[in-house]
Amino acid sequence: MADWPDTAELAQVLDVENVADWQTTLGRVQAAAISKVKQDVGRWDDDVDEPDDNLAQAALRMAELMSERPGQRTELLGRDPAYQALLFGHRRSFGIG
Numbered sequence: 001m002a003d004w005p006d007t008a009e010l011a012q013v014l015d016v017e018n019v020a021d022w023q024t025t026l027g028r029v030q031a032a033a034i035s036k037v038k039q040d041v042g043r044w045d046d047d048v049d050e051p052d053d054n055l056a057q058a059a060l061r062m063a064e065l066m067s068e069r070p071g072q073r074t075e076l077l078g079r080d081p082a083y084q085a086l087l088f089g090h091r092r093s094f095g096i097g
Helices: 007-014 019-041 053-068 081-087
Strands: none
Touching (some): 019 053, 019 081, 053 081
16 A cells, blocks of 8 residues: 655655745645545545555646646546546546536
């Protein structure tokens, strides 16, 4: 199993130079991205479920997308091909839409 990515990893992906100045924002974006991954997997139970490498990378990708396109709805961001590929085989429930 893997760990969810942290803000330092997100800052590296986004090429943020002064991480201390952006710590709060990076933390919020990362938390929102992890929440999105859990939602897209479906029926996530924090007491027993842990991310694997693909889910951790999906959270990092979603955080990157959220940062680069702050006005875009997460539903549309979730259609990103790289994000979809990372979630492949992990979904427990499927939305209709």
